[in-house]
Amino acid sequence: MAATAAGTRFRLDDDSVAVVIGSGAGGAVVAHELCRKGKRVVLLEAGGHVEPADYKNDEFFAFQQLTWLDPRTSSGSWGPARTAPGMPAYTAKVVGGTTVIWGALSFRIQAHELLARSTYGNIEGADLVDWPVTLEELEPWWSIAEDRMGVTGTHGIPLLPVTNSYKVLHAGARRLGYTRVANDRHAINSRLRDGRPRCRQLGFCGQGCKMMAKWSTSYTEIPAALETGNLDLRSSCMALRLEQGADGRVSGVLYADAEGRQQFQKAALVIVAANAVETPRLLLNSASGKAPQGLANGAGLVGRFYTKHMNGSLFGLFEKKVEMNRGVTMSGTVYDESVHDPRRGFAGGYLMQGVQVGVPYLAAVIRPDGWGRDFTRFIERYDHLAGVWQNGEDLPLAGNRVSLNTALKDRFGLPVAHVHVDEHPNDVAMRDHFYVQSEALMRAAGAVDVMRGTPVSASHNMGTCRMSANPAEGVTDPFGRSHEVPNLFVCDGSLFPTSTSENPTLTIVALAMRMADHIVRNPS
Amino acid sequence: MLPRSAEIDRRQFLVGLITVAAAQLCPRVASAEEPRDPGTEAEWLSVLMTMFPHPDLDPALYQPAAAALVAAAADPNVHQLLVDGRAELAANAGGCWPDASPAARTAAVAAIVGTPLFVLLRQTAVFTFYNDAAVWARFGYEGDAFSFGGWERRGVDTVDWLPDPAPAE
Numbered sequence: 192m193a194a195t196a197a198g199t200r201f202r203l204d205d206d207s208v209a210v211v212i213g214s215g216a217g218g219a220v221v222a223h224e225l226c227r228k229g230k231r232v233v234l235l236e237a238g239g240h241v242e243p244a245d246y247k248n249d250e251f252f253a254f255q256q257l258t259w260l261d262p263r264t265s266s267g268s269w270g271p272a273r274t275a276p277g278m279p280a281y282t283a284k285v286v287g288g289t290t291v292i293w294g295a296l297s298f299r300i301q302a303h304e305l306l307a308r309s310t311y312g313n314i315e316g317a318d319l320v321d322w323p324v325t326l327e328e329l330e331p332w333w334s335i336a337e338d339r340m341g342v343t344g345t346h347g348i349p350l351l352p353v354t355n356s357y358k359v360l361h362a363g364a365r366r367l368g369y370t371r372v373a374n375d376r377h378a379i380n381s382r383l384r385d386g387r388p389r390c391r392q393l394g395f396c397g398q399g400c401k402m403m404a405k406w407s408t409s410y411t412e413i414p415a416a417l418e419t420g421n422l423d424l425r426s427s428c429m430a431l432r433l434e435q436g437a438d439g440r441v442s443g444v445l446y447a448d449a450e451g452r453q454q455f456q457k458a459a460l461v462i463v464a465a466n467a468v469e470t471p472r473l474l475l476n477s478a479s480g481k482a483p484q485g486l487a488n489g490a491g492l493v494g495r496f497y498t499k500h501m502n503g504s505l506f507g508l509f510e511k512k513v514e515m516n517r518g519v520t521m522s523g524t525v526y527d528e529s530v531h532d533p534r535r536g537f538a539g540g541y542l543m544q545g546v547q548v549g550v551p552y553l554a555a556v557i558r559p560d561g562w563g564r565d566f567t568r569f570i571e572r573y574d575h576l577a578g579v580w581q582n583g584e585d586l587p588l589a590g591n592r593v594s595l596n597t598a599l600k601d602r603f604g605l606p607v608a609h610v611h612v613d614e615h616p617n618d619v620a621m622r623d624h625f626y627v628q629s630e631a632l633m634r635a636a637g638a639v640d641v642m643r644g645t646p647v648s649a650s651h652n653m654g655t656c657r658m659s660a661n662p663a664e665g666v667t668d669p670f671g672r673s674h675e676v677p678n679l680f681v682c683d684g685s686l687f688p689t690s691t692s693e694n695p696t697l698t699i700v701a702l703a704m705r706m707a708d709h710i711v712r713n714p715s
Numbered sequence: 716m717l718p719r720s721a722e723i724d725r726r727q728f729l730v731g732l733i734t735v736a737a738a739q740l741c742p743r744v745a746s747a748e749e750p751r752d753p754g755t756e757a758e759w760l761s762v763l764m765t766m767f768p769h770p771d772l773d774p775a776l777y778q779p780a781a782a783a784l785v786a787a788a789a790d791p792n793v794h795q796l797l798v799d800g801r802a803e804l805a806a807n808a809g810g811c812w813p814d815a816s817p818a819a820r821t822a823a824v825a826a827i828v829g830t831p832l833f834v835l836l837r838q839t840a841v842f843t844f845y846n847d848a849a850v851w852a853r854f855g856y857e858g859d860a861f862s863f864g865g866w867e868r869r870g871v872d873t874v875d876w877l878p879d880p881a882p883a884e
Binding site (some may be wrong): 209219247248249251279295327338352353354355356357359362372374390392393394395401402405511513514516517518549550551553555560562566567570571572573574575634 | 744766767769771772774786788794802817821823824828829831837840841846847850851853854855856857858859861862865866867869870871872873874877879880
């Protein structure tokens with residue numbers, strides 16, 4: 192093996208390595224943890240390197256530069272099937288994955304949400320389960336993850352400064368009677384930490400943080416893993432299929448390298464962390480005579496129970512200037528509606544978060560079909576607008592799933608992912624509630640008019656390989672190991688049995704750390 | 716920036732251009748004998764101004780989007796959309812687009828919402844008109860902040876008409 196800028200090189204026929212597919216929150220963290228513990232890892236990332244110096248404070252430029260633009264298709268009653276049918280999910284294709292473009296809000300899941308089935312009861316038409324992991328088991332891993340990522344309001348880390356967006360959110364929430372409002376839980380440096388500077392409030396968190404103040408695996412976990420000498424990072428390498436040996440174990444990964452040549456990397460174990468749309472697609476595209484429905488899919492559950500959060504937004508128009516662009520993308524959070532209170536007409540809850548976007552995204556994403564004065568009278572007063580975002584628990588349904596669209600192939604000839612979502616009445620009731628409450632919040636802060644934002648392509652993709660202690664109810668065990676293929680793991684939002692009301696990244700990181708610990712303690 | 720007098724001249728010129736050229740949006744375009752005309756920049760500028768009306772903006776700011784639309788007609792599919800769309804919009808507006816009232820033009824656009832033509836017009840406006848720094852400046856969107864080091868020292872909390880949250884919040 193030889194050390195290079197991309198780390199160490201392991202041979203293609205070295206069957207002692209772990210292969211991790213995907214370098215985002217799940218993949219890069221589990222790879223780093225395994226490397227730290229002395230395991231040798233090949234990390235395959237479909238995207239290329241983009242240095243922070245090459246990120247740009249420009250929404251459309253960054254979209255072209257960082258987004259997963261390979262074809263996908265969509266159907267169902269949810270918004271993106273109509274407004275963005277070719278892009279149901281908004282994820283990244285770059286070293287660092289979606290941590291390059293995330294908003295950096297980092298919350299622990301609440302106890303009652305981990306017990307969704309027990310707490311919410313049997314909701315007709317939904318397929319709720321409890322998590323097979325308890326709050327007590329997760330707490331130490333959340334704590335380690337918060338420390339690693341530098342989450343404000345934890346481990347003595349100071350909060351970020353108050354921004355215009357947060358001022359509006361806070362004032363409106365307080366006047367409305369909400370009591371739990373904070374600009375906390377940002378995985379964004381409020382002071383020099385971990386060799387990275389404090390946030391200078393560029394306002395382009397979603398376009399790659401040029402200051403490297405926001406935690407992203409591209410300049411934290413990945414270089415740290417490379418320094419161990421145990422990581423072989425192969426960027427611009429797209430995993431195509433996993434091969435299963437006669438013994439039922441995964442023998443390795445077929446991938447296309449940066450030149451488009453197909454390579455086969457042998458492996459002792461494989462961890463799929465390609466985001467909850469591409470992860471099930473890869474398993475389904477790995478069907479064989481031994482696994483005719485797809486790898487790890489004997490129970491027919493791969494791709495099912497897809498959740499993506501209730502997302503939506505509302506923008507208030509104020510008489511005085513707001514200048515929401517001045518400061519982090521996600522400014523702060525109202526926690527009051529993130530409870531289970533069936534008197535509101537739905538199960539589960541949602542967070543309300545201050546959000547700002549620029550004129551291009553306001554036109555393209557927030558109002559993808561806006562036109563006429565109903566639209567232009569808002570956007571032309573951009574500097575008088577403030578936004579609030581919904582992050583709510585949507586219900587898992589067996590029919591909401593990622594499947595293969597065999598009618599549409601990618602450039603490697605593989606069927607693309609098809610994402611189908613029909614909203615459950617509980618989802619609709621939750622969104623309606625948000626629109627009422629967020630309008631009341633904005634008007635309480637002084638808004639003279641409000642504009643509803645459309646639900647957008649999903650960034651919080653979850654559930655498609657859910658964990659369960661029972662092989663009949665989940666794809667993996669409570670540590671993310673396939674019930675059917677003993678050396679196959681899943682390490683991303685696919686594992687989430689239910690979506691909860693919290694942004695998923697912190698828990699993805701915590702589960703990745705816990706998984707690495709489990710693998711090292713339990714060599715198979 | 717153009718001198719003020721040149722600015723006014725340019726606006727008058729454009730308004731005149733729109734009026735003259737938009738006359739071609741009259742029903743004769745629907746005639747089978749007419750060449751398959753995808754329309755002029757001035758015609759589409761008029762349609763874009765109806766779809767995305769900003770009364771205080773210089774019409775010249777819509778020109779790049781209109782030009783992008785006409786340039787896109789090099790693609791046969793787009794060409795066909797524009798040929799058909801031009802006739803459809805004229806018909807929807809009561810037969811002649813330039814003669815139609817603003818309300819009739821708006822109704823003509825309302826009738827194509829969701830169609831491939833509408834999507835094309837909207838996408839062109841979003842990626843050109845709403846992505847133009849000259850338009851941003853008129854709307855108060857400040858764009859890039861890295862070039863001057865971010866808002867931290869320039870004022871990230873310029874809202875002085877709402878109470879400050881307590882420090883712990």
